[in-house]
Amino acid sequence: MPTIRDVARLAGVSVATVSRYLNNSGYISQEAAQKIRHAIEALDYEPNAIARGLAKKRTSTIAVLLPDITNPFFAELVKSVEASARDRDYNVVIWSIDEGETAEHSFNAFLRMLQLQYIEGVIIATHTLATKQVEALKKRAIPFVFLDRPALVTTAPVIRADNRKGARLAVRHLREVGATQIAHIGGPQALLPARERLQGYLEEIKAGGRDMQPVIVEGDFTLEGGMNAIYRILEQAPDTDGIFAANDLMAIGALKALHRAGIAVPEDIAIIGFDGISLTAMIEPELSTVAQPIAALGARAVDRLMHLAEHGGMDEHVDTLEVTLIARASTQRGRLH
Template sequence: MGNITIKDVAKESGVSTASISRVLNESGYVSNETKARVLAAVKKLNYQPNAIARSLKQDKTNTIGVVVPDIANPYFMKIAKAIEDTVSNSGYNLIFCSFDEDSEKERELLTVMYEKRVDAIVLATSGESEDIVASAGIPIVLLDRKMEIESQQLDYVIEDNIQAAYGLTKTLLEQGHRQIGVVNGSLKVSTGWERYEGYKQAMQEYRLKEDLQFAYQGNFAQQDGCLAVDYFLSLDKKPTAILSFNNTMSFGVILELRRRGYNIPEDMVVASYGEVEAAQLLDNPQIIYVKQEPYEMGLKVGKIIMHRLQKRKKIIQETFIPQIHLYGSR
């Protein structure tokens, strides 16, 4: 049998299409007898309602787009899980995609989300899509990274990157390190320049000049951490510690150091903005790290989305303050 339509269900059940719509959409009154006849016909014919047509009529799709740089990153995976846990009870489903720190791909994905008529978007931006976000016409909640749009405020859930990076750097300075190799992410996004700013503030507090020789500019990818180690170990004056400003780059740093036979922290101290779960597999995982709260951030994002979808006007801007930890410590 070809595609079953609502007219086929009406013929089978002897019920009007209007009554069938009320049964399937759970809207309006129908008798129990009518409801039973409709559901029996739906089951017999294996009728699948047209979701597109239904969304056009209801002016919503019950879908939320989640656009992040790297969906394979455990940090974003945990955030996404918390968002899903929050909104699923209200009948919403998530559509995930990642743009690999490519601003053009981000813009394309946002356009696709609009075309799919998602009801809201969660965005961890590359920092170069202000115009397309400004003209969205649907709720957008910024995640992890801020964006400035003239005459328009956006909801966001972020971390205090400056303070956390400052604390991470100060921990290394207090240990006596003065030659600190810094692996930074893109300075086009708030997480990149804010974390680097936190590093500079700690250096200035210790009256130390920023040494660009010890700064490697990456793009938040694992390969950046590997290449940074290659670069730092090629210097005549090598760093005594490597400070990496996201967990994915930190994993690359650890991998490359281990490939080269370096023990952590005996041969090289490593500090990471964000937990590197694989580091726990090391014999003595003495890695300093900023402990993030991705699941808690995702719960907050989910609540803001529901707040927006319920047409509430108050702007919500939440900042988490991560703490410095050491693997193996409590």
């Protein structure tokens, strides 16, 4: 591994000049640049990232904080974050913050890592984060952006999908395929996106006229939560013929429970989810969903983070990206009843 001093020697200039060349900082003469270029070429030199990190007090690394990589939504998100970061020669470290008692401990370890590794920014895609913890980040002057979460503190950008509108699209679609009694399986109402989706649902139910009654049961964004919700819905509102679940995982759970209860989808009940994870296309019947632009979310988050890291300045921009309806078998038109 050649070092910058090897390059300097071969090019017949000082290390400072080589460093300036590498960083496009300060003045460099044509001849010097030329010689350095050749020396770098000849030695197949690449600056050492660790040494540079130490000197600059910043490495080209960002972190993603998420609840669980095995959740397909986050896996897809990470994929796009990674791709975007790589395009800019940045590295990504994933940090899963487990729930429950070790959460605090885990977050502290994360904080420590951030500092000791000179991580440049954090994409926060987890909800289980206390304001106190975000303040800790802020105090350390590490840029961060929130993904589909409310900011918790001001002065941090948020990247989000248009949840309310997506919910309206979903419910409208159910109405269009003939559902007249539409129930909602909501997410944890502590989470903003869950509240927004509920709101969109309510708006659209209201738009449906007075004979549409809202039926709402709260789930927890898990498969099991979706299954349990079905039992409650069937009890509360046996005439339900359409269901909008606040995320795909719960919709898939709902599908399971309905299947077990001997209720046909979409013939008896049409169902639609939210997120657009690839899982929705794998099951049978394929699940209609409102797709978040997952790749775009990740890319935008990286954009914003880079911007913050480079130009500083706490912008508190909120990016709201568009969602798209994907109609599939679970809401097929021409149903029986």
